[in-house]
Amino acid sequence: xxxxxxxxxxxxxxxxxxxxxxxxxxxxxxxxxxxxxxxxxxxxxxxxxxxxxxxxxxxxxxxxxxxxxxxxxxxxxxxxxxxxxxxxxxxxxxxxxxxxxxxxxxxxxxxxxxxxxxxxxxxxxxxxxxxxxxxxxxxxxxxxxxxxxxxxxxxxxxxxxxxxxxxxxxxxxxxxxxxxxxxxxxxxxxxxxxxxxxxxxxxxxxxxxxxxxxxxxxxxxxxxxxxxxxxxxxxxxxxxxxxxxxxxxxx
Amino acid sequence: xxxxxxxxxxxxxxxxxxxxxxxxxxxxxxxxxxxxxxxxxxxxxxxxxxxxxxxxxxxxxxxxxxxxxxxxxxxxxxxxxxxxxxxxxxxxxxxxxxxxxxxxxxxxxxxxxxxxxxxxxxxxxxxxxxxxxxxxxxxxxxxxxxxxxxxxxxxxxxxxxxxxxxxxxxxxxxxxxxxxxxxxxxxxxxxxxxxxxxxxxxxxxxxxxxxxxxxxxxxxxxxxxxxxxxxxxxxxxxxxxxxxxxxxxxxxxxxxxxxxxxxxxxxxxxxxxxxxxxxxxxxxxxxxxxxxxxxxxxxxxxxxxxxxxxxxxxxxxxxxxxxxxxxxxxxxxxxxxxxxxxxxxxxxxxxxxxxxxxxxxxxxxxxxxxxxxxxxxxxxxxxxxxxxxxxxxxxxxxxxxxxxxxxxxxxxxxxxxxxxxxxxxxxxxxxxxxxxxxxxxxxxxxxxxxxxxxxxxxxxxxxxxxxxxxxxxxxxxxxxxxxxxxxxxxxxxxxxxxxxxxxxxxxxxxxxxxxxxxxxxxxxxxxxxxxxxxxxxxxxxxxxxxxxxxxxxxxxxxxxxxxxxxxxxxxxxxxxxxxxxxxxxxxxxxxxxxxxxxxxxxxxxxxxxxxxxxxxxxxxxxxxxxxxxxxxxxxxxxxxxxxxx
Numbered sequence: 001x002x003x004x005x006x007x008x009x010x011x012x013x014x015x016x017x018x019x020x021x022x023x024x025x026x027x028x029x030x031x032x033x034x035x036x037x038x039x040x041x042x043x044x045x046x047x048x049x050x051x052x053x054x055x056x057x058x059x060x061x062x063x064x065x066x067x068x069x070x071x072x073x074x075x076x077x078x079x080x081x082x083x084x085x086x087x088x089x090x091x092x093x094x095x096x097x098x099x100x101x102x103x104x105x106x107x108x109x110x111x112x113x114x115x116x117x118x119x120x121x122x123x124x125x126x127x128x129x130x131x132x133x134x135x136x137x138x139x140x141x142x143x144x145x146x147x148x149x150x151x152x153x154x155x156x157x158x159x160x161x162x163x164x165x166x167x168x169x170x171x172x173x174x175x176x177x178x179x180x181x182x183x184x185x186x187x188x189x190x191x192x193x194x195x196x197x198x199x200x201x202x203x204x205x206x207x208x209x210x211x212x213x214x215x216x217x218x219x220x221x222x223x224x225x226x227x228x229x230x231x232x233x234x235x236x237x238x239x240x241x242x243x244x245x246x247x248x249x250x251x
Numbered sequence: 252x253x254x255x256x257x258x259x260x261x262x263x264x265x266x267x268x269x270x271x272x273x274x275x276x277x278x279x280x281x282x283x284x285x286x287x288x289x290x291x292x293x294x295x296x297x298x299x300x301x302x303x304x305x306x307x308x309x310x311x312x313x314x315x316x317x318x319x320x321x322x323x324x325x326x327x328x329x330x331x332x333x334x335x336x337x338x339x340x341x342x343x344x345x346x347x348x349x350x351x352x353x354x355x356x357x358x359x360x361x362x363x364x365x366x367x368x369x370x371x372x373x374x375x376x377x378x379x380x381x382x383x384x385x386x387x388x389x390x391x392x393x394x395x396x397x398x399x400x401x402x403x404x405x406x407x408x409x410x411x412x413x414x415x416x417x418x419x420x421x422x423x424x425x426x427x428x429x430x431x432x433x434x435x436x437x438x439x440x441x442x443x444x445x446x447x448x449x450x451x452x453x454x455x456x457x458x459x460x461x462x463x464x465x466x467x468x469x470x471x472x473x474x475x476x477x478x479x480x481x482x483x484x485x486x487x488x489x490x491x492x493x494x495x496x497x498x499x500x501x502x503x504x505x506x507x508x509x510x511x512x513x514x515x516x517x518x519x520x521x522x523x524x525x526x527x528x529x530x531x532x533x534x535x536x537x538x539x540x541x542x543x544x545x546x547x548x549x550x551x552x553x554x555x556x557x558x559x560x561x562x563x564x565x566x567x568x569x570x571x572x573x574x575x576x577x578x579x580x581x582x583x584x585x586x587x588x589x590x591x592x593x594x595x596x597x598x599x600x601x602x603x604x605x606x607x608x609x610x611x612x613x614x615x616x617x618x619x620x621x622x623x624x625x626x627x628x629x630x631x632x633x634x635x636x637x638x639x640x641x642x643x644x645x646x647x648x649x650x651x652x653x654x655x656x657x658x659x660x661x662x663x664x665x666x667x668x669x670x671x672x673x674x675x676x677x678x679x680x681x682x683x684x685x686x687x688x689x690x691x692x693x694x695x696x697x698x699x700x701x702x703x704x705x706x707x708x709x710x711x712x713x714x715x716x717x718x719x720x721x722x723x724x725x726x727x728x729x730x731x732x733x734x735x736x737x738x739x740x741x742x743x744x745x746x747x748x749x750x751x752x753x754x755x756x757x758x759x760x761x762x763x764x765x766x767x768x769x770x771x772x773x774x775x776x777x778x779x780x781x782x783x784x785x786x787x788x789x790x791x792x793x794x795x796x797x798x799x800x801x802x803x804x805x806x807x808x809x810x811x812x813x814x815x816x817x818x819x820x821x822x823x824x825x826x827x828x829x830x831x832x833x834x835x836x837x838x839x840x841x842x843x844x845x846x847x848x849x850x851x852x853x854x855x856x857x858x859x860x861x862x863x864x865x866x867x868x869x870x871x872x873x874x875x876x877x878x879x880x881x882x883x884x885x886x887x888x889x890x891x892x893x894x895x896x
Contacts (some may be wrong), residue, residue, distance in 0.1 A: 013784060029507020031622070041737035045788035046781030050292070052473040055513045055618060057389065058295045074621055097444055098785040108293065112413060116401035117356030125350035129365035135358045139383065142358060142390060143613075146294055182356070215617075 002027040005035060005077070006085040009047070011099050019087065026077050032088065033061055033072035036100075048099035056213055059147030063100050064089045069149040069211045091152040107148050110168040113196065114175050118187040134183040141178035141222055143214045144171065150208035150218060156201050167198035170208035170218050177222035180229065190230045199226060255714065256449035260286040262695045263438050263453045265425050265480060268296035269388075269684030270664025270691070271459030272395035273348075277692025278457070279402055279417045283699060286451060287399075288420045288440065290475050294396045297461050297473050298684065301388025302516035302614065303372055304380025305685070306678030307345035311362050312369040313561070316377040318342040323864050325679060326857075328374040328572045329642070329672020330817045331832055331873045332493065335857040336649040337670040341679070341686050348685035349381050355401075357394040359383055371521040374572040374676040376546075377561075385516045385614050391681055423449070425479070426793055427717040428456060428487040428660070431707035435487070435659030439717035443790060446783020448718055454706045455695040458484060458645060458654075458662040459688065463497075463805070466798045467638035468748035471503055471514040477794040478801030480666035484645045485800060485847065489654045491838040492668040492852075494643035494801075495808035496818035498675055499753045501576035503637025505594035510622045512637040515597065515615060517677040519632075520569040522611050523558055524599035526580070527631070528588035534595075535568035538579035542872045543571060574674045574817050577636040581753055584635065594635035600628055636753055642675055642818055643808070644668030646837065651694030652687055656839075659698060659707070663691035673817025724779045724792040733778025736792040743770060743798060751806045756822045760810040767803045771845035774799050804838040804847045811836055811849045829875040 005026035008019045024039055033051055040047050051061040054073045061072040066087050080086055094102035119128075150170040156163050176197060180189045193199040204227075206219040216222075260283075264275045267289035278285040289296065308321040321342035326333055349367065353359070359381050360368040369378040383390040399417060407413040425440040429450070437452040460480030464472025481491055502515040520526070528534045536554075539547045547568045548554035554567035569576065580595050590596055599608055605628035609616050612627070619625040619632060645662035646655045652667065654660040664684045671679065726733065750763035774795050779788040814828035815821050833854050838847040862870075870879060 027508065029623075030509045034509040040787055041735075041741075045735070045737065045779065046786045048785040048787060052291055052295050052475065053297070053300050054473065055300070055510070056621065057386075057614065058291075058299050058473070060291065060295050076622070101444070101785055104292070112400055112403060112407075114400075116397060116404060119354055119356075123354075125347065125354050128350070128353045130358075130361055131365055132361040132368075135361060139358050139360075142383070142393060143386065144393075145299070145389065146393075179356075182358070185356075 003082050005082070007035065007039070008085055008087040009036075009039070009100070010089040011047070012096065013098055015096055017096065017099075019089075030077045031073055032065060032070075032075045032077065032086065035077065036072060036088070048097070048101045050101055057145060059145030059213075062091055062147045062149050062152065064091060064152075069152045071147060071149070071213050074213055091148070093152045093154075093158045104148055106164060107146070107151055107169070107171065110172045110197075111175070113168065114172055114179075115187055115189070115192060117179055117182065117185055119184050120186055123184070128184060130183045137181045137221070138178045140216055141174050143216055144174065145214060146171065147213060149211045149213065153207045153211045155205070155207065156198075163198070163201065167201050170202070170223065173197055173199055173202065173226065174216070174218050174222040177226040180226060190233045193226055194230050199223070199230060202227075254448070255718070256447060258286065258449060258451050260284045260451060260453040261699050262286070262455040262457060263288060263451045264457045264459055265438065265483070266296070266459035266461060266664070266666070267291075267293060267419065267421075268298040268459060268461055268664065269391050269395065269681060270688035271296070271457070272392070272399060273685050273688030274457045274459055274661075274663055274692040274695070275417065276395065276398055276402065277689045278695055281693065281696035282416070283696055285417050286420055286453070287418070288423050288425055288438070288451070290424050290443070291422065293419045293421045294392060296392055297475055298392045298681070299389045300471065300473070300514060301391070301681055302385040302514065303518045303521065304370055304382030304387045304678050305345070305349055305391070305681040306372070306375060306379050306676065307349045307381055307682055308342060308377075308379060309346045309349065309367060309369065309381070310377075311366040312378040316379060318346075319864050320376055321345070321379065322861065324375050325676060326672070328674055328676040328679075330674060330827065331672065332816065332835070332854055333672030334649055334669035334855055335861060336855065337687075339861060340649055340690070341670060341683060344686045345682040348682065348689065352391070352394050352685075355394045355398040357390055359390070370518060371570065372677045373517055373520065373570045373576070375678065380521075380678040382518070384610070385518050385612050387681065391684075424790065424793070425483065426721055428483050429709040429713050429717070430487055430657070431710065433488060433658055434707040435657060436707035437709045439714060441721060441783075444785050446786065446789070448721065450709060450714055452709055454702055455659050455661065455699050457652075457691045457695055458660065458666045459664050459691070460666045462641045462665040463798070463801050464638045464641070466743055466747050466802045466805075467752070468744040469503065469512040469636075470638040471500060471512055472638065478797045479794070480662060481644060481801045481804070482797035484654055484657065484660065484662065484666075485804070485838070485840045486844070487657045487660060488840075489657045489660060490646045491643055491804055491847070492646040492835050493673070493808075494641070494668070494804040494838055495812050495836060496642035496673045497638060497805060498573055498640040498642060498818045499577040499636040500639035501573055501580050501636055502597055502634035503639075504623065505590070505633050505635045506592035507623060513618070513622070514637065514639065515632060515634050516612070517573070519597060519599050519612060519615060522599070523602040524569070524597055525567070525602065526569050526576070527596045527598060528583045529590060530588055534583055534588070535571065535576065535579055538575060538582075539568050539571065540575060542869070543575070547571060572674055572676060574820075577753060578820060580634070580636055590633040592633050594633040596631040597634045598631035600630055605629070640665060640675055640680065641805075642668065642671045642673060643805070650690065651697065652691040653694055653698070661691045661695050663687040673819060721793060723775070724777050724789055725783075726778055734773050734776045736777050736779060736788055736795055739770065739773055739777060739795060740791060740798070743795070743802060747802055747805070751802070751809055754820050754822050755809050757810065760806055763806045764803070764810065767799060767806060768846065770799050771803070800845065800847070803845075807847055807849050808836045808838060827873070829873060829878075832873055832875070833878065
């Protein structure tokens with residue numbers, strides 16, 4: 001069962017571009033990426049799009065479909081009506097390189113600023129012992145496929161370019177939460193979350209959670225608990241007093 | 252040429268999957284200035300698609316496991332065509348490589364006593380696969396990626412430059428290796444985004460480019476799997492071994508058409524899922540081959556008891572090695588007992604409670620729900636064989652991973668051959684990446700350390716030649732008469748699927764070689780529209796050159812091997828032939844540069860003490876009487892003595 005679908009796709013060699021209309025065959029069971037591939041093989045051989053696994057596992061084919069951040073490979077054509085025009089545009093938060101491809105280097109820069117996993121120095125390979133229930137909290141966040149849809153949708157950076165310096169976005173705040181909840185990580189990450197990565201700028205509107213293709217509860221399970229830990233640390237009078245009078249090495 | 256970027260490194264790693272990243276970590280820890288070059292963004296490599304786990308005989312779940320048992324399973328799975336030294340190193344070192352991942356921050360699923368949990372998988376005698384639900388590959392790639400970041404942070408602190416000793420060149424494709432008198436001098440490539448050319452000057456190159464699946468129509472592989480490393484090695488003077496062995500994973504999705512081929516993890520069967528035909532029968536009991544009869548259950552009752560009592564019962568036949576299961580499904584479908592969309596039924600819904608399925612197989616649950624409207628906790632999946640993995644690859648020295656025939660070239664992971672023989676066991680890929688990735692990094696470091704001051708030099712004429720080849724598809728003169736790369740690619744995939752697929756026949760392989768010879772010429776006539784900035788048509792045009800050459804190697808080796816073994820099934824030569832057991836087929840680039848020649852070479856012998864791990868009755872099914880009577884050394888070609896020209 002196939003029909004002619006109507007698509008409007010952003011085309012352009014850089015920041016400047018335009019929406020171009022295409023009429024293209026759509027078949028039963030297809031996803032938006034299939035239709036884009038058919039366009040490449042026919043009317044638009046140089047249409048630039050990122051993709052890899054085509055199974056929702058690598059997080060490459062992120063774009064905005066009718067204005068909503070989605071994976072092209074996981075958006076089924078059956079979710080649209082046959083007469084509907086489907087608009088595909090690049091991620092708005094990042095600079096456009098060409099067509100649907102954006103420069104996502106912001107995310108790689110932020111990744112490099114998160115202090116790495118810090119295991120107890122005396123623990124040798126093979127000696128790690130952790131309970132399943134304790135690893136599950138961080139495991140949820142490690143489901144992240146780094147599609148950067150949460151980074152794209154987060155209004156702290158989506159609408160405010162100048163916030164990019166001070167705000168690492170949901171993906172990397174979640175990474176800090178992941179390390180903070182790692183049963184064997186010994187680093188204190190509350191200070192860096194707040195001071196270096198802008199945790200305070202998140203006002204928990206949950207947009208990131210809504211677009212996450214892995215259904216990770218970014219806000220509820222990562223960002224809010226991290227905020228609570230930061231608050232505990234900063235405002236607990238005993239902690240405050242302890243930090244002033246008994247700061248010992250290794251304490 | 253002045254408009255070409257130049258970079259100078261000690262080692263260039265091509266590919267940023269598990270093998271490439273592990274190699275880069277090792278090279279960097281040996282203090283080499285290391286470049287990682289990858290076609291996709293950092294962290295998107297095909298390794299993320301690996302689902303089931305990493306095979307390593309840690310013995311956490313069953314303490315009877317040991318590296319010797321793992322070695323034995325690997326050799327059995329590969330039907331004794333594996334390079335025994337590679338299988339030995341792999342089995343011995345895999346546990347260390349897994350434990351090391353924990354020090355990088357990996358979070359595997361746990362046993363009750365807090366150690367790494369291990370699951371059952373096809374062909375593995377004991378529960379052996381370290382895993383994270385069914386997304387182990389993602390965990391592996393992210394862990395290695397984050398380790399790379401931590402090394403860059405060290406450099407940032409030490410040198411004020413995070414990329415001082417380790418830099419990732421993402422979305423960058425290498426099209427040619429540059430050599431100087433048979434030794435690696437560097438590599439030539441282009442930035443996908445800008446189309447700009449770049450030259451890496453480096454005395455050592457590690458190939459970690461993965462496989463070749465994109466030459467087949469139904470495949471679990473992504474667009475990146477175009478056999479780049481295989482072709483680069485051939486053109487640089489290297490050799491490929493075992494290329495006739497292509498693994499068709501028994502369970503790929505079959506519907507809807509757009510997802511046909513996407514992998515359904517073997518863990519579904521490892522955790523209790525069963526295969527049924529349209530008559531509702533668990534047909535795998537009818538397909539246990541004589542060599543495996545002693546290890547697999549005869550009845551459903553015994554098979555079902557095995558999940559809770561593996562010591563006193565034989566394994567379910569659904570967990571036979573992949574080649575056996577894939578052929579069985581193929582036969583069921585062909586004989587008219589298939590599912591509505593041309594597969595068979597894989598059912599876990601009647602075997603485990605829904606919440607347990609969602610916990611153990613979350614990404615399968617997600618994938619079927621989102622892409623096929625199938626709830627795997629309530630109904631069976633439809634599955635069929637899909638091109639998944641190539642056992643064949645660059646012939647290497649097992650200990651250093653140095654490519655035979657090219658000084659300074661190394662290869663690890665799927666692009667290397669020999670480790671898996673004629674068929675790879677599930678879970679042995681991720682461990683292969685880590686074990687031989689690390690060895691490649693160390694091997695390259697030892698080679699570079701021994702070089703001294705004089706390094707091979709890139710010849711300007713070679714650079715110019717590579718640049719000319721790369722821009723050839725923009726031939727304005729051809730106009731609309733040129734070949735469309737997408738059309739040619741589709742034809743190639745159809746040809747390989749139809750003529751060099753899961754079941755092969757001599758005359759069809761001859762036809763395939765004719766078609767491929769024509770295609771090799773047509774590749775030169777491919778033209779693309781537009782300019783060099785992020786132009787997928789152009790990228791495909793350049794990848795096609797590699798795909799057609801490597802397809803020729805697969806077809807030619809498949810034509811030469813007149814028996815059926817592992818990932819190579821000849822309808823006209825059914826069954827294993829012990830005379831072929833000792834034969835490796837070696838592909839070299841032919842004089843025309845567009846095809847390969849095939850020669851025979853003995854399979855390296857198994858060390859006598861490892862030979863004793865096997866029951867003589869079992870060995871008699873694989874080896875010739877002469878080989879057995881005189882012991883394993885009678886073929887007089889142990890790995891030390893192999894030609895290393």
